[in-house]
Amino acid sequence: MLGTPTGAERTLGRAFASAVAEFVTTGSVRDRLPCAPATAARIRHGRASRTSAKCDDRHMRGLELRRSPCIQSATVTKRPRSDSMAYLRGFIPWIVAGVVTSFDWRWGALGGLVSGLLLLVLERRRGVGLDALILEISSVVYFAVIAVVAVTRPHSVLADHVDVVSFAWLAATAWGTLAIRRPFTVGIAKRQTPREYWEMPEFIRVNNHITSAWGAGFTFIAVSLAVLGAVDAPLWAGITARVAGLVAPAAFTKVYPARAQARLSAAPAPLAAVPQQSPEGADAP
Structure with missing residues (x-):
């Protein structure tokens, strides 16, 4: 018997259902399911551990973060535009x-x-x-x-x-x-x-x-x-x-x-100057 589904399993199920619904209505899907084959196999056989579930959650959160328009625009603006002409x-x-x-x-x-x-x-x-x-x-x-x-x-x-x-x-x-x-x-x-x-x-x-x-x-x-x-x-x-x-x-x-x-880039970073504090009880100059 399968145990209580974990958060990763619920998320995977929702993503799979959304992909199936999109495929039925449009004939294609925009993205592949963000799941490794080994993880899918463990979920099918009911042997997904808490550690793998946490990794899956972090993996999916990372995918969502990379798909964020803010992150994408920031990444694009960081790239210098080549204009050799x-x-x-x-x-x-x-x-x-x-x-x-x-x-x-x-x-x-x-x-x-x-x-x-x-x-x-x-x-x-x-x-x-x-x-x-x-x-x-x-x-x-x-x-x-x-x-x-x-x-x-x-x-x-x-x-x-x-x-x-x-x-x-x-x-x-x-x-x-x-x-x-x-x-x-x-x-x-x-x-x-x-x-x-x-x-x-x-x-x-x-x-x-x-x-x-x-x-x-x-x-x-x-x-x-x-x-x-x-x-x-x-x-x-x-x-x-x-x-x-x-x-x-x-x-x-x-x-x-x-x-x-x-x-x-190869030069070592300069050390920050650390102000020296006078010992406790010493009079400041």
Whole structure:
């Protein structure tokens, strides 16, 4: 004979009845019964112990907790959102201008301005904050000035040095944001990092280093192009300088944050300072 049913058996019976009723009415069930096969066998043969019943209760309560919308939303928000294309999107106007300038620098400046404005509007409509669009705003300002000069003075001497000026502007943007303690990479990093990490010194330090890497890359390209232009170097030398100056900070941006996070995780937690109490009866200083 079967004894008095335990709490786990009652819960299992209710879940089984609900599943059968759902199967009859809809033809399917949403979830499998939260019961291990061994537990079901023990219940069928009437040998379920109090220990297994307690474990089943805890197991089922855990399932209900994991299915809670609050727990699920908290788990989702803890995950950093990966946005590896954020940096590349900021350079779209420069890529457009670089391609079109090979035909006419006036159309290159206008193409960079139009693509920069379009990118800025689209990002704002997506809800991206202005602190994450420093590079895009700087690009629009640059191409607006260059477009005015190119249209009004198409034979300006600036046409022969627009590549040097463009990378010098990017370098000034990177170093300028560091000077005012607003690295342009911080806004991009915030789109990929949970809010609770934004004020951590390590987060700010990592972005200072990444912005410095991009500033160094832009500066290297600008100086290299200026020197190569002065000595009338071949075209491949300028292409090599561009590739080296862009690939190096891009690789640093990809690798350095992960290494910094690993180093921070491996570091031992600092011991909390315990205030020393004076012995009983001793006069306080």
